[in-house]
Amino acid sequence: MLEKYKIWRNETNLDQILDEEGMKLLLKMYPAYFGEVTDKKSQPVLQMVLAEWNVRKGILAGHDLRRFVVYIWERISTMAYKQECAHSVALIDVNNYSAREQGCLACISIYVDLVNMFEKYYPNSFEHIIMVNTPRIFENILQIIRPIMSIYTKKALKVRNVCHHGGKRLPLKV
DSSP: OHHHHHHHHHHTTGGGGGGOHHHHHHHHHSOEEEEEEEOTTOOEEEEEEGGGOOHHHHHHTTOOHHHHHHHHHHHHHHHHHHTTOSOEEEEEEOTTOOHHHHSSHHHHHHHHHHHHHHHHHSTTOEEEEEEEEEOGGGHHHHHHHGGGSOHHHHHHEEEEEGGGGTTOOOOSOO
C-alpha cells in the first residue's frame, strides 16, 4: 500500500503541489481557509463555503479541480503534521448549494473521484468532516457518495441540515 502511495505521489508530482502557482490562483477562485482556527485538540481546521465554488463553471473552464482538492488535502495534512496532530477537521458550509453549479453530472463525477482518492491516499486524515446548512437537495449527493466511503469516513461525517434548525442558517465556526 505504501509503495502504491509513493508511486502515485511521484507520478502526480505531489511534492511540488504546494508551490504551484496554478494552485494558488485556483485558491483565489475557490476559497478554502486553512488553520486559521483549531479545534479543542489543537487540530487544524479546514473551512470551506461550498456556495463560493462554482464547480460546473470550473469544469467548463478546464480547471483541474481534482488536483486542486488534493492541494487542499496536502496543505491541511502538512499543517497537521507540523502541529504533530494525527488528524485535522473539515468544516464545510453548504448554504446556498446550487444543483446547477455544484450538482451537475460532471460535478458528481468529480465528487465520486475525490471520495475514492481520499479513501485511497488520505484515509483517516480528518477526525471530523462537518457539513452545516445542508439543504434537503444536497442529500442526493450524499446518497451517491456515502456508499463508497469507508466506515471511518462515514463516522467522521456529520451533516447538519438547515431544516433541522428551524430553517435558520448555522454560523461557520468550530
